[in-house]
Amino acid sequence: MxxxxxxxxxxxxxxxxxxxxxxxxxxxxxxxxxxxxxxKVVKLNSxxxxxxxxxxxxxxxxxxxxxxxxxxxxxAIDLFFNEQLKxx
Amino acid sequence: MDKSAKTRxxxxxxxxxxxxxxxxxxxxxxxxxxxxxxxxxxxxxxxSVETELQAILKQVNDDDELIVFTDILGGSITNxxxxxxxxxxxxxISGVNLPLVIEVMLADAETPIDELISTAIDNAxxxxxxxxKLLTAxxxxxxxx
Numbered sequence: 001m002x003x004x005x006x007x008x009x010x011x012x013x014x015x016x017x018x019x020x021x022x023x024x025x026x027x028x029x030x031x032x033x034x035x036x037x038x039x040k041v042v043k044l045n046s047x048x049x050x051x052x053x054x055x056x057x058x059x060x061x062x063x064x065x066x067x068x069x070x071x072x073x074x075x076a077i078d079l080f081f082n083e084q085l086k087x088x
Numbered sequence: 089m090d091k092s093a094k095t096r097x098x099x100x101x102x103x104x105x106x107x108x109x110x111x112x113x114x115x116x117x118x119x120x121x122x123x124x125x126x127x128x129x130x131x132x133x134x135x136s137v138e139t140e141l142q143a144i145l146k147q148v149n150d151d152d153e154l155i156v157f158t159d160i161l162g163g164s165i166t167n168x169x170x171x172x173x174x175x176x177x178x179x180x181i182s183g184v185n186l187p188l189v190i191e192v193m194l195a196d197a198e199t200p201i202d203e204l205i206s207t208a209i210d211n212a213x214x215x216x217x218x219x220x221k222l223l224t225a226x227x228x229x230x231x232x233x
Binding site for chain 1: 116117118119187190191194195196207208211212214215
């Protein structure tokens with residue numbers, strides 16, 4: 001299992017378009033990926049799961065990746081949060 | 089036949105141009121999707137819902153799955169779809185909203201369709217929120233922490 005924390009740097013937070021991109025990114029891997037905000041944990045197989053957390057700019061979230069390809073998945077998600085999210 | 093080989097197709101059928109409006113929003117949020125049909129009923133009085141529906145059904149094979157989103161349960165669109173398209177591979181969901189369509193369209197192709205639709209409806213219902221009250225409740229929690 002790999003876990004990492006991220007601060008959401010995009011001012012609009014995790015709105016519909018970046019959340020869609022994240023769901024699609026996770027679909028490329030076999031691992032189960034979850035997102036944790038506060039005490040709520042959701043699976044990243046659903047856009048509405050992400051949107052229901054109302055993640056705003058400045059919020060801290062955790063990503064938990066578990067599965068055969070967890071290292072590759074975690075690396076791709078790391079790139080998403082650190083590089084791609086602000087452009088979406 | 090391998091279940092995953094089925095093609096999932098979608099029909100958004102509404103009174104007037106709501107269907108095209110939903111499609112426009114989908115294009116922005118999730119990008120252009122294949123196999124999305126629209127029926128915008130009563131916009132052109134010369135074209136009946138039945139005629140449009142039959143033309144769409146000709147493009148859906150028995151091996152395909154067609155998920156139909158209609159606007160109002162008990163409305164004329166839903167009733168006509170029920171009348172003309174009650175087949176085992178046609179799945180009709182009324183009360184369409186944007187979160188519901190997104191959830192269904194982004195679902196894994198391997199997820200059984202009954203499970204997919206039930207989960208999507210549950211999640212889409214949760215999107216209907218009186219946000220003012222939600223914020224008030226969250227603020228109260230923060231104060232009490």
